[in-house]
Amino acid sequence: MAVSVDDPERQLYAGFNRRRPCRRFRGPPSDNNRKAGVQTAQSRAIACGYSGLQKRRQDGEEGENNYELAQAEACSCASSLCWQERNLHKGRVKCVRPTRENSIGGGFTPTPREADAEKKMPTITRMFTMQEASRHSSRDDCWIVIDGKVYDVSSYLDEHPGGDDVVLDATGKDATDEFEDAGHSKEARELLETFCIGELDESSTAIPEMEILSKKQAPDYARKLVDLSKQYWAVPVAVFGISVVVSFLVLRKK
Ligand code: HEM
Incomplete structure (x- = not known):
């Protein structure tokens, strides 16, 4: 046919x-x-x-x-x-x-027994850092983070009833508030789950912040240390200088 x-x-x-x-x-x-x-x-x-x-x-x-x-x-x-x-x-x-x-x-x-066994099996969840998630913030490649989960919504952007801009603006950060504030329906939440690709690795976010902090603080400490050492050297040098001047004056009087 x-x-x-x-x-x-x-x-x-x-x-x-x-x-x-x-x-x-x-x-x-x-x-x-x-x-x-x-x-x-x-x-x-x-x-x-x-x-x-x-x-x-x-x-x-x-x-x-x-x-x-x-x-x-x-x-x-x-x-x-x-x-x-x-x-x-x-x-x-x-x-x-x-x-x-x-x-x-x-x-x-799956049969009920298989479904039961699957529920008990540990599932492997992919973990992403916020840094990694924020690299996907374009129209073709758009990830958002909501309530500790990472969603790849690239294929949904064009269909989003609220427009693609609002979703794009919510990339690279925790978008839970933005998502909640829009008052999404139960259907929207169920739809969202179909785009889940993993979870946010929150443990690693503290490390880059700490690194940035320590990098910022490092030059301050160094400067303070140099300043202190300058002060400590200045005292004996000043004492020595004063004593030289005094002894010179005393010798001249004699
Ligand atoms: C965090 C970023 C998001 C913002 C700021 C946002 C905002 C909005 C807004 C303002 C509307 C109302 C549009 C209107 O009434 O004209 C809307 C509707 C909707 N959004 Fe979002 N949205 C976001 C993410 C998402 C995501 C990721 C999904 C699903 C994958 C989604 C699914 C929907 C659906 C299905 C509607 C239709 C109304 C409903 O069923 O609740 N949105 N959104």
Whole structure:
């Protein structure tokens, strides 16, 4: 079937059907399948691949294999949906359960036991110093620090309802007050979390400040020391000078 290159959704559908991830997702659904909600599941799988496609476009990560990735995402979503709903089909349909490693989009859904185990696993958080965060303060590369967390909001700047300038002005410093003062909604806060890239390393901020302080103080101490030593040398020199003058006057009188 020839598919217009201008219609990404149809291309995705065609590729998805060609890949045939699972029998349940092929062709028009039978009455039984329709009852079992297969069509909804298929659209959900396509939507899953399509949202990945759009996100890559937004992030400027679109490459030659864009559709393949989206199809793989749709397939892995489909397999996941099948896996979740396998009871509906009484085991007649064989689907491979996607893993976190091979599922590119939202195809992988952990079982309650897996989700529980993951919660207990320590997560590795990237730490950034304020110095490092403040290096990203341009329209193309914009990080902001809110409530001890670092967010890369570069891709969101153009969409920000309050304009990009207010966000750019809030870079390079703790922007918690600015963010709170704007009275952001719950949705805005949830959206913000999707841009989190790490946490602020607050322990290291004290060190550069201390270094700057000690650099500023160093020449003062040195000058004071030189001044003091000058004073101490001046006293014996003055005493010596006075005694020379006095003895000279005394000798002249004699
Ligand atoms: C710290 C810097 C920020 C400032 C000063 C700021 C300021 C504002 C202002 C003034 C508005 C109101 C716009 C209007 O009503 O016309 C607004 C709305 C909004 N902002 Fe921000 N903003 C900041 C950062 C962010 C970030 C990082 C996000 C999300 C990633 C965000 C998400 C939103 C959303 C979704 C709205 C729409 C209203 C709402 O749902 O609360 N903002 N912002």
